Amino acid sequence: MISRSLSRFVVDSQWRDMPEALRHEAKRSVVNVIGTALGGSSDDATRRAAETLAPFSSPAESTVIGRREQMSCLDAAFTNALAGNVFDFDDTHPGTIIHPSAPVAPPLFAFAQRHSMTGAKLLHAFILGVEIECRLGNAISPFHYKKGWHITATCGVFGAAAAIGKVLGLDETRMLWALGNASAQSCGLVETLGTMAKSIGVGQSARGGLLAALLAQNGVEGPELPVEGPRGFLQVMGGEPDFDGLTEGLGQRWELLRNTYKPYPCGVVLNPVIDAVLALREQNFVPPERIAGIRVLGHPLLGERADRPAVTTGREAQVSAQHAVAVAWLDGRAGVTEFSDARVRAADVLALRSKVSVGQAAGHTVDGARVEITLSNGGVLDHVVDAARGSTDNPLSDAEISEKFRTLAAHGCPGFDPEPLLTALWGLDEALDAGSVIAMAASG
Amino acid sequence: MISRSLSRFVVDSQWRDMPEALRHEAKRSVVNVIGTALGGSSDDATRRAAETLAPFSSPAESTVIGRREQMSCLDAAFTNALAGNVFDFDDTHPGTIIHPSAPVAPPLFAFAQRHSMTGAKLLHAFILGVEIECRLGNAISPFHYKKGWHITATCGVFGAAAAIGKVLGLDETRMLWALGNASAQSCGLVETLGTMAKSIGVGQSARGGLLAALLAQNGVEGPELPVEGPRGFLQVMGGEPDFDGLTEGLGQRWELLRNTYKPYPCGVVLNPVIDAVLALREQNFVPPERIAGIRVLGHPLLGERADRPAVTTGREAQVSAQHAVAVAWLDGRAGVTEFSDARVRAADVLALRSKVSVGQAAGHTVDGARVEITLSNGGVLDHVVDAARGSTDNPLSDAEISEKFRTLAAHGCPGFDPEPLLTALWGLDEALDAGSVIAMAASG
Numbered sequence: 001m002i003s004r005s006l007s008r009f010v011v012d013s014q015w016r017d018m019p020e021a022l023r024h025e026a027k028r029s030v031v032n033v034i035g036t037a038l039g040g041s042s043d044d045a046t047r048r049a050a051e052t053l054a055p056f057s058s059p060a061e062s063t064v065i066g067r068r069e070q071m072s073c074l075d076a077a078f079t080n081a082l083a084g085n086v087f088d089f090d091d092t093h094p095g096t097i098i099h100p101s102a103p104v105a106p107p108l109f110a111f112a113q114r115h116s117m118t119g120a121k122l123l124h125a126f127i128l129g130v131e132i133e134c135r136l137g138n139a140i141s142p143f144h145y146k147k148g149w150h151i152t153a154t155c156g157v158f159g160a161a162a163a164i165g166k167v168l169g170l171d172e173t174r175m176l177w178a179l180g181n182a183s184a185q186s187c188g189l190v191e192t193l194g195t196m197a198k199s200i201g202v203g204q205s206a207r208g209g210l211l212a213a214l215l216a217q218n219g220v221e222g223p224e225l226p227v228e229g230p231r232g233f234l235q236v237m238g239g240e241p242d243f244d245g246l247t248e249g250l251g252q253r254w255e256l257l258r259n260t261y262k263p264y265p266c267g268v269v270l271n272p273v274i275d276a277v278l279a280l281r282e283q284n285f286v287p288p289e290r291i292a293g294i295r296v297l298g299h300p301l302l303g304e305r306a307d308r309p310a311v312t313t314g315r316e317a318q319v320s321a322q323h324a325v326a327v328a329w330l331d332g333r334a335g336v337t338e339f340s341d342a343r344v345r346a347a348d349v350l351a352l353r354s355k356v357s358v359g360q361a362a363g364h365t366v367d368g369a370r371v372e373i374t375l376s377n378g379g380v381l382d383h384v385v386d387a388a389r390g391s392t393d394n395p396l397s398d399a400e401i402s403e404k405f406r407t408l409a410a411h412g413c414p415g416f417d418p419e420p421l422l423t424a425l426w427g428l429d430e431a432l433d434a435g436s437v438i439a440m441a442a443s444g
Numbered sequence: 445m446i447s448r449s450l451s452r453f454v455v456d457s458q459w460r461d462m463p464e465a466l467r468h469e470a471k472r473s474v475v476n477v478i479g480t481a482l483g484g485s486s487d488d489a490t491r492r493a494a495e496t497l498a499p500f501s502s503p504a505e506s507t508v509i510g511r512r513e514q515m516s517c518l519d520a521a522f523t524n525a526l527a528g529n530v531f532d533f534d535d536t537h538p539g540t541i542i543h544p545s546a547p548v549a550p551p552l553f554a555f556a557q558r559h560s561m562t563g564a565k566l567l568h569a570f571i572l573g574v575e576i577e578c579r580l581g582n583a584i585s586p587f588h589y590k591k592g593w594h595i596t597a598t599c600g601v602f603g604a605a606a607a608i609g610k611v612l613g614l615d616e617t618r619m620l621w622a623l624g625n626a627s628a629q630s631c632g633l634v635e636t637l638g639t640m641a642k643s644i645g646v647g648q649s650a651r652g653g654l655l656a657a658l659l660a661q662n663g664v665e666g667p668e669l670p671v672e673g674p675r676g677f678l679q680v681m682g683g684e685p686d687f688d689g690l691t692e693g694l695g696q697r698w699e700l701l702r703n704t705y706k707p708y709p710c711g712v713v714l715n716p717v718i719d720a721v722l723a724l725r726e727q728n729f730v731p732p733e734r735i736a737g738i739r740v741l742g743h744p745l746l747g748e749r750a751d752r753p754a755v756t757t758g759r760e761a762q763v764s765a766q767h768a769v770a771v772a773w774l775d776g777r778a779g780v781t782e783f784s785d786a787r788v789r790a791a792d793v794l795a796l797r798s799k800v801s802v803g804q805a806a807g808h809t810v811d812g813a814r815v816e817i818t819l820s821n822g823g824v825l826d827h828v829v830d831a832a833r834g835s836t837d838n839p840l841s842d843a844e845i846s847e848k849f850r851t852l853a854a855h856g857c858p859g860f861d862p863e864p865l866l867t868a869l870w871g872l873d874e875a876l877d878a879g880s881v882i883a884m885a886a887s888g
Binding site: 187 | 502641677
């Protein structure tokens with residue numbers, strides 16, 4: 001009875017049993033995702049989605065992060081999740097490659113402006129939502145993503161439902177219905193990655209999970225076995241799912257403690273590549289015209305996901321090793337500006353990009369890569385990274401997450417003072433009203 | 445370039461090229477689904493979903509069929525699609541077992557109250573939406589449903605997107621984006637059948653398709669190959685999809701001409717079973733205490749979907765051969781009342797249900813079945829049905845569809861006069877404003 005066990009776990013969990021390190025990691029995740037949502041708040045995908053939803057969105061109860069509009073909690077959940085993930089700059093759960101926070105934190109914050117809750121209550125529900133989301137992801141990885149499911153969206157809707165179900169105080173049966181109502185909405189295809197449609201799946205996961213829990217509260221009944229049933233989530237979308245692992249050690253080990261935060265706004269497989277290029281550049285900068293070729297070698301996923309020599313938009317460039325290498329070498333950094341449409345089309349970037357190739361080499365994890373630069377004169381520079389910045393073994397510090405937050409706020413919302421919000425988020429576990437914290441994320 | 449071809453087909457299609465028989469079939473489908481939505485409008489699932497959405501739904505622009513509320517077109521699309529399908533009494537596309545109209549007609553009618561359109565324009569978009577929906581279904585059947593996808597919801601979202609894209613007058617590229625934005629939302633699991641959560645998937649397909657087209661109109665871009673790409677809909681959710689058939693004969697043969705309408709409010713596999721029981725009963729009624737056993741034999745799908753001896757709610761009973769046989773024998777009919785919770789729990793039904801078993805027999809299509817009644821005295825009565833009422837070879841007449849509409853209206857909305865709406869729907873191709881037609885479906 002996996003679905004029942006997961007439901008009971010969420011219902012029974014107590015904040016006082018959450019270890020301090022877990023509470024702190026929840027705040028790191030929340031600071032990171034509100035930061036990426038601020039950074040993505042003025043992106044075309046976010047703006048167009050917000051403008052599409054605005055005429056239908058009422059009451060104006062919840063903040064659209066980094067924007068002037070207010071929307072219903074359902075539509076704010078959609079838009080903020082979309083914005084949080086739009087640059088692929090949000091967090092990453094290793095192994096599943098789920099971006100855990102975007103589907104779970106935005107609906108909680110949006111709902112906190114409708115349904116009053118303390119910061120601790122929000123963080124507790126967030127921890128539990130991420131636990132459900134990532135355990136489902138573990139059970140169907142690597143098949144699920146490889147087959148073509150956008151795992152952040154497909155698993156995220158369950159996480160959002162569990163989290164909102166927790167703050168609603170649903171009983172075990174209604175929590176089970178919430179998971180069932182989420183199962184009916186689980187969606188998202190990898191084919192949409194590199195386009196704005198990716199963000200529709202992620203936005204829908206947040207909105208759908210929130211709606212699933214509200215429907216369950218109002219008595220909309222789901223099946224007994226939405227997760228493990230013969231025509232349920234695991235069997236239909238999971239290849240050969242790991243049933244047993246799903247509930248093993250519930251409440252003893254926590255998926256959120258494995259969460260990682262990206263230093264660069266692009267696919268996580270590119271992190272060690274950019275680290276290596278920046279290291280080589282610092283050791284020995286060579287003008288691009290004296291470079292004959294650059295070879296990038298890494299884990300098979302690097303080639304599968306990011307061998308994209310011909311990209312024309314910033315969105316596509318987020319999953320292009322060629323682009324990442326070119327801007328890192330030319331600009332000495334790889335931030336949101338370096339993944340803009342303008343930079344993707346610049347002549348110097350195009351020229352260097354054409355010299356970059358991607359290969360596979362044994363012995364690398366997804367956190368490692370090797371970069372070899374062959375010079376026109378025949379010389380070779382090379383560098384190996386084993387644990388990229390932001391990986392499990394080389395995590396960003398709290399200060400680095402704060403700095404990332406500031407940079408993103410400046411990019412997405414020029415003129416917005418991020419400090420009061422940043423301070424309030426780091427103090428979220430003590431906040432009496434989580435809704436008033438997120439209200440500080442409104443801009444304009 | 446399947447996705448582009450489908451987009452171009454929808455964009456280029458002209459109402460004047462729609463054959464008269466196709467226009468008439470569109471009206472039959474619309475009358476049938478508005479009827480089933482009236483019938484389902486007071487069901488608990490519909491009521492609870494409407495009550496959940498109401499606080500968030502604005503502007504109050506679109507009619508919730510058979511109810512007092514008005515909602516935004518997005519939420520009315522959700523609720524009316526849910527109501528249209530809640531009893532499984534809506535139409536069926538043979539081969540795929542898609543219920544074509546519920547995801548496509550409700551968003552069109554709801555949107556017609558926001559965006560003025562003639563009845564002909566609505567019917568034309570409906571025909572095209574159903575074409576896209578059912579061709580996608582053909583390409584992935586029978587794998588897709590058998591695997592556990594609720595095909596009405598998963599394919600319906602594309603149909604709704606195409607239909608709304610047509611009335612918006614999207615160009616070819618934006619129509620392609622609408623399909624891409626739909627692909628990001630394609631969802632629905634068979635595990636939810638027999639519970640209210642099934643209706644969440646169907647409601648979401650209607651809402652999601654409408655939203656997908658609105659997003660595309662506002663510039664939210666999708667992938668180039670949402671349907672046929674390596675991580676797109678067909679490859680991820682389709683087993684070994686039939687790529688070529690998808691675009692073969694577009695505009696020459698029409699899937700809507702194959703549509704069928706149910707005489708009974710339950711799974712379509714049960715239609716021939718009920719026909720056979722009613723025929724036997726009329727020939728030779730035997731009191732249930734003199735019946736030793738009833739054996740139902742049919743197509744493998746009958747056993748897979750409907751061998752459910754122990755059911756406790758009307759919703760479950762809709763897919764129970766045991767229940768269908770029992771009420772048809774006891775009551776001499778199988779309408780919405782016979783699939784109510786009360787009838788499912790009645791002692792006489794329970795007693796007879798326990799004598800019914802389901803088996804498989806070679807030579808039956810899904811439209812055929814054999815029923816054998818063994819009497820306590822050893823005698824045997826049996827009857828074979830080859831083409832159930834409502835099947836392709838034995839279709840309901842227009843008059844029977846009108847009568848079904850009246851019966852459903854009386855069940856779902858006691859006191860509502862269905863005649864003006866029914867007359868207006870049969871004249872929809874001549875209506876100047878489709879929105880004012882559906883406004884007549886408000887009750888209370």
